[in-house]
Amino acid sequence: MTLRILAVDDSRTMRDMVKAALASAGFEVHTADDGVHGLEVLNECTPDVIITDINMPRMDGFGFIESVRSIDQYKQVPILTLTTESAPELKQRARDAGATGWIVKPFDRDKLVNVIRRVAA
Amino acid sequence: MDPMDEIRQTFFLECEDLLQALMEGLAAIEGGDEDPETVNAIFRAVHSIKGGAGAFSLDELVKFAHTFETVLDEVRADRMELTPALMSVFFRSADQLSDLVEAASVGDSVDAERMNAIMLELDALIDSDGSDAGEVEFEAIPLDFSMDFGDVEDDLPAPGGDSWTISFKPHATIFERGNDPVLLLRALAELGETEVTCNTDALPDLADIDTAQSCLSWDITLKGETVSEDDIREIFEFVEGDCDLTISFGAAADALPEIDLPPLGAPDEGEETGWELATPSQDADEPAAIPDLPELQEPAAAEAAPAETEKSSGASPARAESSRAGPTATVRVELDRVDRLINLIGELVINQSMLAQAVSNSGVPQDSPLMDGLDEFKRLTRAIQEGVMAIRAQPVKPLFQRMSRIVREAAAATGKSVRLVTEGEGTEVDKTVIERLSDPLTHMIRNAVDHGLEQTADRAAAGKSEEGTVHLTASHRSGRVIIEIADDGAGINRTRVREIAVEKGLIDPDAALSEAEIDNLLFMPGFSTAKNVSNLSGRGVGMDVVKKAIQSLGGRVTLSSTPGKGTTFTISLPLTLAILDGMLVRVADQTKVVPLTDVVETLKLNPSQVHGLSNADRGIMVRGEFVPLVDVACELGYRPPLDKLSHHVVVLTETEGGSRTAFIVDQILDQRQVVIKGLEENYHSVPGIAAATILGNGEIALILDVAALATGRNRLSDVIRAA
Secondary structure, eight states: OOOEEEEEOSOHHHHHHHHHHHHHTTOEEEEESSHHHHHHHHHHHOOSEEEEOSSOSSSOHHHHHHHHHTSGGGSSSOEEEEESOOOHHHHHHHHHHTOOEEEESSOOHHHHHHHHHHHOO | OOHHHHHHHHHHHHHHHHHHHHHHHHHHHHTTOOOHHHHHHHHHHHHHHHHHHHHTTOHHHHHHHHHHHHHHHHHHTTSSOOOHHHHHHHHHHHHHHHHHHHHHHTTOOOOHHHHHHHHHHHHHHHHHTTOOHHHHHOOOOSSOOOOOOTTOOOOSOOSSOOEEEEEEEEOTHHHHTTOOHHHHHHHHHHHSOEEEEEEOTTOOOGGGOOTTSOOOEEEEEEEOSSOOHHHHHHHHGGGTTSEEEEEEESOOGGGSOTTOSOOOSOOSOSOSSOOOTTSOOSOTTOOSSSTTHHHHHHHHHHHHHHHHHHHHHHHHHHHHHHHHHSOOOOOOOOHHHHHHHHHHHHHHHHHHHHHHHHHHHTTOOTTSHHHHHHHHHHHHHHHHHHHHHHHHEEESHHHHHHHHHHHHHHHHHHTOOEEEEEEOTTOEEEHHHHHHHHHHHHHHHHHIIIIISOOHHHHHHTTOOSSEEEEEEEEEETTEEEEEEEEOSOOOOHHHHHHHHHHTTSSOTTOOOOHHHHHHGGGSTTOOOOSSOOTTTOTTOOHHHHHHHHHTTTOEEEEEEETTTEEEEEEEEESOSSEEEEEEEEETTEEEEEEGGGEEEEEEOOGGGEEEEETTEEEEEETTEEEEEEEHHHHTTSSOOOSOOOSOEEEEEEOTTSOEEEEEESEEEEEEEEEOBOOHHHHOOOTTEEEEEEOTTSOEEEEEOHHHHHHHTSHHHHHHHHO
């Protein structure tokens, strides 16, 4: 079955890159512009894996992860944060919010795909 | 196109938006905005540029954006105060960032000296703040998985033995974060041959099982000399902190502590022996923590689904609302495609008018359904045309924002203190016009700062505020776009302007010129008021070039000046470059088009109102005002000046400066939209003629350049000819 991915990032460039990388690996990719939009798209696409940026307007990545985790259906869906920050305290904050893992920008396509395969049930 | 090239293009497009947001945010803060979200937005803009730049290995850009961002982060975290001095650094940093983006987009590099200077300033801010944490942190490493594991005993494969021993006991939190032990075990199996033992000692009674708890632990033996500890750590990276994990190399399998953990008070009902990873599930009711979790999870998820659907539908109104508050959805379209559409619509407009003419010639009665349909067709054509024009229209905001930078630089170069006030930034103008307006506007803004405003000391002496102000305003006025550049400087020194014009042989020393005529000397080729050509306004570009650039856009530029109060330049531009509302007139058996925006009123010529010295130099009294009278046919050379005016019609026009001219035409034919067909490409600029159009009957009609025809009669031109 095709894995369905929801990628949330306020940067169009980053959305396009993630989409290009994942689509070429055969994933079905949906995108959203920020946390609030992400929650809307979530309902439409019921993703198998969620990738989210941290710094976003309206609702940031932490808020988005917490909101997703508060929905029963998505209690266990893998959520990866895709961020330029590699500071440990940010990783910890993401984990506390319920993130499954993290990928540092700029990302390597193959590794991103591997990580997704690794977390996706 | 290569997908990466396409994304690269997207990146630079996005950078434009981000830089705009950055400038907007900085301007808002300077204007007193204290909303923390504004600082956040600025931070995000720089951050996104950095993120994208990293993906394309634009190292210089990444480095600068990172430093800038680090300082912004200090402000964001309230560890640094936003002083005017700091704002100045931010503005310059934003300019530098913009330069870097532009340089990167064309594969160029920036002025290293300037870049280093501003970098040093930013670095100094970081250092003085004692926070340099971010400085070394960011490197453009693809996928950083290296983490500091303080408790790692040994990183090198130990001698002897050929397998890894891994003990893994997940905590309950592992599930809260969406990780799944079975996937980790699978990933391990991909590294090499594994032998997995599951420890079920802690498993409670079936009835007592809480699916959210973690009751199992695993011991794994992984064969493979090529596997490094890092490879294994990488697999467990995401669950670090959510499990007890020990990894050791070379330990014999038998040294494995089989039952290491004391039973946690649970009855020992689970099987003593471990499960092989591949063993099928023994109890289909047992959820969550057993290896073949996915198969079990599916039905559970399916069951939960209906309830979830209800919940989400209940929540949807709130979400729908938030989506409305969100950014408007946009589509990016290549300009070429829009232009093709615009050309087609132009043809459609011509076709529509030809059709209307053909139908009207055929003698169809006015109240017939055909005429109704034709009217509707005309209305729709017009609506489509306006819709397409709106696609090309863009707010002047980005253009104005660029000008604030020009003002900053010009102010710094001249040592003046200058404030730019912009108004009407939302005014929409054709994209091409905006692009082509950038250069002339830049020049005019520089002029305003350099020549318009006085030196600070002079201002103080004149009792003005030390800070000079330049107003940049955009607005729509009677179907045209008006852009005003107003300074509150000393105004034009007309005596000096006159002297220079005489010195340069532009005018006769005895010429009698009105104030407006003297002001207009500034637009003459070869005129430059600066005593010394400064490095700012100089550059060999005069106001005549500015005027030409604006005229090529179908626009006009005028100026007014009050001594001691300042100078205002007014640019007037057509809304679109493609279509025009025109009045069709008959002039010496030719059909001409007068742009409707220029027409004030039309009058029947009454010879008794005409006064003048000669046939070529006449005026007409209109409502108590004496207005110069121009015979269009004569001006265009179709016939010699008429001795007797009788059956003619007068079209009274007004140009932006407010000066009125009355044109004599033979007959007024109609009023309609015409599609502008440029002449310049084939015929160069023709004095008095703005462009041409094709009429419904296929006839070509010239569109009159009212302002040029009016000034053609201006005494200034006579003076120039004489000189």
